[in-house]
Amino acid sequence: MGYVDLHLHTTASDGVMTPSEIVRYAKSKGLQAIAITDHDTIEGLEEGLLEGEKIGFEVVPGVEISAEYSPGSMHLLGYFLDIHDPLLKGNLDYLQKARAERNPKIIENLNRLGVRISYEEVVKASGGGQVGRPHFAQVLIEKGYVRSFQEAFDRFLKKGAPAYADKVRFKPEQAISFIKESGGVAVLAHPKTLGMNSTLQKILLELMEEGLKGIEVFYPEHNSLEVAQFKALAKRYGLLMTGGTDYHGIDKEELDIGVGRGEMRLPYSLVEELKEVRTRT
Ligand SMILES: [Zn+2]
Ligand SMILES: [Zn+2]
DSSP states (O other): OOEEEOOBOOTTTTOSSOHHHHHHHHHHTTOSEEEEOOBTOOTTHHHHHHHHHHHTOEEEEEEEEEEOOSSSOEEEEEESOOTTOHHHHHHHHHHHHHHHHHHHHHHHHHHHTTOOOOHHHHHHHHTTSOOOHHHHHHHHHHTTSOSSHHHHIIIIISTTSTTOOOOOOBOHHHHHHHHHHTTOEEEEOOGGGGOSSTTHHHHHHHHHHHTOOEEEEEOTTSOHHHHHHHHHHHHHHTOEEEEOOOBOSSSSTTOBTTTBTTTOOEETHHHHHHHHHHHHO
C-alpha cells in the first residue's frame, strides 16, 4: 500500500516543479496518489492529469483558495473539481486578474519609499509562474535593500507595512460555493493558520453550514497535540480528515513530498473517503 499527499503546489502557482514533473516525482517516490492544489488557479491540472494517465499514476484535481479572513489566514481546498466548469474558471480568472493589478501597486509603493526595483525584475524572479510577495523579497535581497526574507516582509511587504497592497479575496462561503458548484469537495486547509483559539469550533460550524466537508488534519506545521485536536473536531462534526505536505519543491529544509519532515504517512483511504463524500453530495 502506498501513501498519498493531498496538498502540493506546482509552477502554476508558486511551486518549483511543473505539474508533469511533480507527478513523475511522486511516482518515483513510491506514492500511490497525489492532489495538485495550486493557489487560486487550476491552470496546472490538465497537464498533471494527462501526465498521470500517461504514466499510470492517480492525480486528484484540486485547488487552494485564499479566503477573506482576519486576523489569521484562511485557505480552502477543493478536491475532485470539474476542471472545465465555467463558473469555477471565471471566478479563478477574476482572482488572477486582481493579483496582476496588485503587484504593480506594490512596486509603486516601494518606488515611493525610494526603493528602486522594477516590476520586470520581480517577474523575472518568479521564473514565469504566479508573481507573489516572496519574489519581491527576493529582488529586495538581491539588490541589497534587505538581508533576509523576514526583513523584507517586516520592513516592506507584510500586511500593514508601507509597501503592502491589499489582496482581493472571496468570502469563505463564496469559495465553498463555487468549489461545490463545480462538483468538488471543500476542505479547510491547515486550520492552525486561522489562529489557534476558541473560535475554531464556531468557524467550523459556520463553514459546514455553507457546505464544508472536511478539515486538513495532517500537515507538517501541526504538532501532535494539534493533530489530536483537529482529529477530535473532525470526529465530533463528522468531517472528513485530509492531509498533505504543502510541498512547493523548495525552501523549508528537509520537507519532502509524501513524508513531510519524515513523520507523515497518509493512507490511500483518505482519497477513498473523499470520493465517497463526493458521490454522496
Ligand atoms: Zn495554504
Ligand atoms: Zn498550500
